[in-house]
Amino acid sequence: MVGFEIRISDFLRRRLGAIYLLAGVPCNFRRWDMSLYQLQKLIYHVNRDSAERERYRADPAAFVKNYELTNAEAKAALEVDVRALYSMGVHSLLLRPFTLLQKVSNEDYAKALKGLE
Amino acid sequence: MPIVFACAASHAPGMTAWTEAAPKEQAENFLDSYRRLGERLGASRPDVIVALTVEHWANFFLNSMPTFCIGRAAHYDGPIEEWLRIPKARLPGDQNLATEIIKACLQGGFDPTFSDELLFDHATFLPLHFLNPNMAVPVVPIILNTLAPPMPTAIRCFAFGQFVGNVLEKSGKRVALIATGGLSHWPGEAKHGKINIPFDLKFLQTLVAGEHAKLTRYTHEEIDAEAGSGGHEIRTWIALAGAVESWKAELLAYEPIVPWATGCGLVEFSR
Numbered sequence: 001m002v003g004f005e006i007r008i009s010d011f012l013r014r015r016l017g018a019i020y021l022l023a024g025v026p027c028n029f030r031r032w033d034m035s036l037y038q039l040q041k042l043i044y045h046v047n048r049d050s051a052e053r054e055r056y057r058a059d060p061a062a063f064v065k066n067y068e069l070t071n072a073e074a075k076a077a078l079e080v081d082v083r084a085l086y087s088m089g090v091h092s093l094l095l096r097p098f099t100l101l102q103k104v105s106n107e108d109y110a111k112a113l114k115g116l117e
Numbered sequence: 118m119p120i121v122f123a124c125a126a127s128h129a130p131g132m133t134a135w136t137e138a139a140p141k142e143q144a145e146n147f148l149d150s151y152r153r154l155g156e157r158l159g160a161s162r163p164d165v166i167v168a169l170t171v172e173h174w175a176n177f178f179l180n181s182m183p184t185f186c187i188g189r190a191a192h193y194d195g196p197i198e199e200w201l202r203i204p205k206a207r208l209p210g211d212q213n214l215a216t217e218i219i220k221a222c223l224q225g226g227f228d229p230t231f232s233d234e235l236l237f238d239h240a241t242f243l244p245l246h247f248l249n250p251n252m253a254v255p256v257v258p259i260i261l262n263t264l265a266p267p268m269p270t271a272i273r274c275f276a277f278g279q280f281v282g283n284v285l286e287k288s289g290k291r292v293a294l295i296a297t298g299g300l301s302h303w304p305g306e307a308k309h310g311k312i313n314i315p316f317d318l319k320f321l322q323t324l325v326a327g328e329h330a331k332l333t334r335y336t337h338e339e340i341d342a343e344a345g346s347g348g349h350e351i352r353t354w355i356a357l358a359g360a361v362e363s364w365k366a367e368l369l370a371y372e373p374i375v376p377w378a379t380g381c382g383l384v385e386f387s388r
Contacts, residue, residue, distance in 0.1 A: 037179060044178050092305030092346060093173045093264070109305075116307035 036089050038067040042077060043090060043098045053101070080104065082112035119286050122161035122293040123361045123386035124154055125324075125354040127300060128243045131377030133202045138376035150370040150383050151247040157385070158248045163293035165211045166249055166256045167218075167285060168241055169278065169353040169360070170297050171263045175238040184269050185229040185277060187222070188258035189215035195237030203246045208237070211255040214290060218257065221284045227277055235260070240350075244297045254293070261356065263298065263349040272333040274352040275359035282360030296357035298350025300371075300380035306346060312373040316343045317380035320351060324358060324384060325366045332358055347379065354384070361386045 042064060045052040056063040064074045076084035080102045085095055099109055132151075136144055158166075175197050177183060190210045196203055219231050237245075241258055249256070259281065262268050269277070285292045300320060301313040323331045332355050340348045358366070364386040373380045 040179065044174060048174065086307070091174070091265070092303075092309075096305030097174075110309065113307040113309075 035068060035070050035073055038069055039073045040090055040094055042067045043094045047097045082109055086113055120294050121163055121291045122158050125296040125357050125384045126244050127379055127381040128240050128297045129377040129379035129381055130201060130239045134200055139374045143372050143374055147370050147372045147381055155248040155250055158293050161293055162291060163254055164290040165214055166254050166293045168256060168258045168295050169356045170241045170258050170260055171350050172240055172260055173238050175236050179265060182262055182265050183230040184262050186260040187215055187219050187229050187231045188235045189231045190233050190235055193235055193237050196242035197236050197238045201239055206252045208252050209255040211257050215257045218284050225280055227280055240297055261352050263352050268349060271335040271355050274356040275333045278356030278359030294360055296353040298353045299348055300382050301344035302347035302379040303345035304347045310378045312380045313343055314373050321368055321371060321382055325368050329358055364388050
C-alpha cells in the first residue's frame with residue numbers, strides 16, 4: 001500500500017506541476033517535500049564531507065540509494081541535471097558548489113537555467 | 118569598555134577569487150576603501166571583533182537551522198573554499214565574551230543557539246581578510262539565518278542587534294563590531310549576475326539617514342523579489358544599525374560590480 005500511495009502522490013504532484021507550469025505560476029509548492037530534503041541532504045553531504053564525496057564518486061548509483069528520492073530526483077542527481085535539480089527547488093548555494101565539483105562551467109550553468117528567471 | 122569601531126561590508130567571493138574580472142577602477146576603488154577601513158579597525162585597538170555574519174551551508178543544514186547562533190569556539194578555521202585565494206588560517210575565538218553574550222541573551226529575552234565548533238566560509242573570512250589583516254584579533258561570530266526560510270524578521274534582527282550592542286557596551290572589552298553580507302545579488306540562481314542598483318541605493322540611503330523604522334519594515338518577500346536570495350544578508354546590516362543605534366553612518370563605497378555579481382557596499386559608523 002505504501003508503494004501505491006507514493007505512486008499516487010507522485011502522479012498528483014506531476015499533474016499539479018504541469019497545471020502550475022501551464023498557468024505560469026512558479027512551481028515551488030514542493031519545497032517542504034521530504035524528498036527535496038533528502039535530495040538537498042545528498043548534495044550537502046557531497047559538497048561538505050570529503051569521505052561522502054569519495055563514496056559518491058566511487059559509485060554514484062549506489063550512493064544515491066542511501067537517500068529517499070523519487071526516481072526523477074535520483075536521475076537528476078546522477079546526471080547532474082542542473083535545470084532539473086534547480087526546478088525541483090534545490091537551493092542555489094547547494095547546487096552551484098555541487099555542479100562546480102562536476103566541473104560545470106559558469107557558461108554551461110547559466111545556459112542550463114536559461115528561461116527560468 | 119565600549120564598542121570602538123563599527124562597519125558593514127559586502128563579501129562577494131569575486132573580490133579575492135576573481136578580482137581581475139572586474140573593471141580595474143571599480144575594483145580598486147572598492148578594495149582600497151575596504152583596506153583603509155581595515156586600517157581604521159586596527160587603529161581602534163580592539164580586543165575582539167564581533168561579526169554579525171551569515172554562512173552558506175558551511176556548518177548548518179536543514180536538519181537544524183539556527184535563527185541566531187553565537188560562536189563560542191576556542192578558534193575558527195577557514196576559509197572552506199579552496200578557490201577563494203585567501204590563505205587558510207586559524208583565528209582565535211573569545212569564549213568568555215561569547216559566553217557573556219549568550220547568558221545575557223537568555224536572561225534578556227533572546228534565545229540564540231551557540232556552537233563550540235564553526236568553520237568560516239567567505240562570508241566571515243573574506244571581510245576579516247581585509248579588516249583583520251594579521252588575523253590576530255580574536256573573533257566572536259554571530260550567525261544570522263539568511264539562508265533558509267523562514268528567516269528572522271527585519272524588526273527582530275534590529276532588536277537583537279540593539280540587545281547585543283548593549284551587552285558589548287558593558288563588556289569591559291574594546292569591541293570592533295562588523296556586519297557582513299549583501300547587497301542585492303542572486304548567487305547561483307537563474308538571475309545570477311543581476312544587481313538591483315535602485316534597491317541598494319535606497320537601502321544605503323535609509324541606513325545613512327538613520328531611518329531605523331524604515332529599515333525594520335523590510336519584508337522577506339520584498340527582499341526576495343528585489344534583492345535576491347543573497348539580498349537577505351542585509352539583515353546583518355539592520356542588526357548592526359540596531360547595535361550602534363545612536364551612531365552616524367557614512368557610505369564609504371558602493372559599486373555594482375557585474376563580474377562579481379553583487380552590489381558591493383561599505384558603510385562605517387561613528388559615535
